[in-house]
Amino acid sequence: MAKDKLHDIVEIALVKDNWINIQPLTLDYAGTDLNLDIVADKLIGADQGNFKIAVEVKSFSNPSVTYDFHQAVGQYLHYRMALSYLSIERMPYLAIPEAIYINYLIQPFFQDSLALHQVNLVTIDPLHQEIVRWNPNPL
Amino acid sequence: MAKDKLHDIVEIALVKDNWINIQPLTLDYAGTDLNLDIVADKLIGADQGNFKIAVEVKSFSNPSVTYDFHQAVGQYLHYRMALSYLSIERMPYLAIPEAIYINYLIQPFFQDSLALHQVNLVTIDPLHQEIVRWNPNPL
Numbered sequence: 001m002a003k004d005k006l007h008d009i010v011e012i013a014l015v016k017d018n019w020i021n022i023q024p025l026t027l028d029y030a031g032t033d034l035n036l037d038i039v040a041d042k043l044i045g046a047d048q049g050n051f052k053i054a055v056e057v058k059s060f061s062n063p064s065v066t067y068d069f070h071q072a073v074g075q076y077l078h079y080r081m082a083l084s085y086l087s088i089e090r091m092p093y094l095a096i097p098e099a100i101y102i103n104y105l106i107q108p109f110f111q112d113s114l115a116l117h118q119v120n121l122v123t124i125d126p127l128h129q130e131i132v133r134w135n136p137n138p139l
Numbered sequence: 140m141a142k143d144k145l146h147d148i149v150e151i152a153l154v155k156d157n158w159i160n161i162q163p164l165t166l167d168y169a170g171t172d173l174n175l176d177i178v179a180d181k182l183i184g185a186d187q188g189n190f191k192i193a194v195e196v197k198s199f200s201n202p203s204v205t206y207d208f209h210q211a212v213g214q215y216l217h218y219r220m221a222l223s224y225l226s227i228e229r230m231p232y233l234a235i236p237e238a239i240y241i242n243y244l245i246q247p248f249f250q251d252s253l254a255l256h257q258v259n260l261v262t263i264d265p266l267h268q269e270i271v272r273w274n275p276n277p278l
Contacts, residue, residue, distance in 0.1 A: 032248035034205060066173060071206075074213025081255060082248075109171035112224070113217060 005126075006059040010095045011044060012129045014055070019046035025054055025090075027082040034082050043079060045090060053138050054083060054090040055122065060100045069110060072096070076119055091120060091138055098123040098132040144265075145198040149234045150183060151268045153194070158185035164193055164229075166221040173221050182218060184229060192277050193222060193229040194261065199239045208249060211235070215258055230259060230277055237262040237271040 011022050024042040027034040035042055044055040056079055058072040072094055080092045096105070101123045104110060114121065121135045150161050163181040166173040174181055183194040195218055197211040211233055219231045235244070240262045243249060253260065262271045 030247040070213035074209035
């Protein structure tokens with residue numbers, strides 16, 4: 001699945017799940033632009049009541065899930081560091097396809113990394129354009 | 140610079156710096172193979188006296204240094220987690236070109252990430268095939 005496609009689907013799924021103010025977030029860390037140049041990779045901001053989240057979308061489109069996971073976790077930790085540095089009070093989430101979760105991320109290596117690095121996950125059903133699970137629930 | 144080229148240069152530079160037992164390290168984490176399929180991306184083991192290190196080589200060959208840095212840090216943290224899990228007592232190091240260090244990694248974002256995530260660095264002069272700096276020194 002193309003990277004930009006999943007990004008759009010995540011936005012649709014968030015709206016269905018009653019999130020509002022869906023917007024791209026730009027993070028500038030003392031002169032270093034953390035956003036990659038492609039719009040599709042922009043962090044997504046969303047609000048619900050007093051809850052605010054910042055969602056990184058990772059489609060896992062490379063042949064190696066492990067390689068994509070290294071990249072996703074590193075980027076997540078850097079976004080979290082930048083949100084803190086910029087005093088932006090949004091709970092960071094990593095959005096991934098549900099199929100990646102059930103086929104790979106239930107394995108010990110991935111589970112241990114998610115726990116050790118305290119990565120918040122939200123999984124997406126791309127076909128139905130819906131959120132499947134939050135871990136933990138942001139509300 | 141091709142990824143495999145820097146990998147070979149790091150091995151040469153380690154030998155010049157009196158490291159012995161240069162060898163590829165394979166990390167299997169409860170059934171998940173952490174090594175990418177390409178030999179060039181294998182973690183390098185090296186010894187000197189009682190000191191043992193495990194070196195991840197990152198050439199930063201993508202157009203976006205930030206993207207490569209996300210990937211490098213994520214991979215480093217996973218290698219460190221796996222070394223601990225497997226009770227392999229080697230100090231992990233991230234090997235990068237010196238030019239990447241002086242042109243980018245001295246910026247606050249990169250410095251803060253390296254400090255926060257406790258990443259050990261070694262920088263390489265590819266032209267002279269030599270180590271420029273250790274941070275911190277492994278000996």
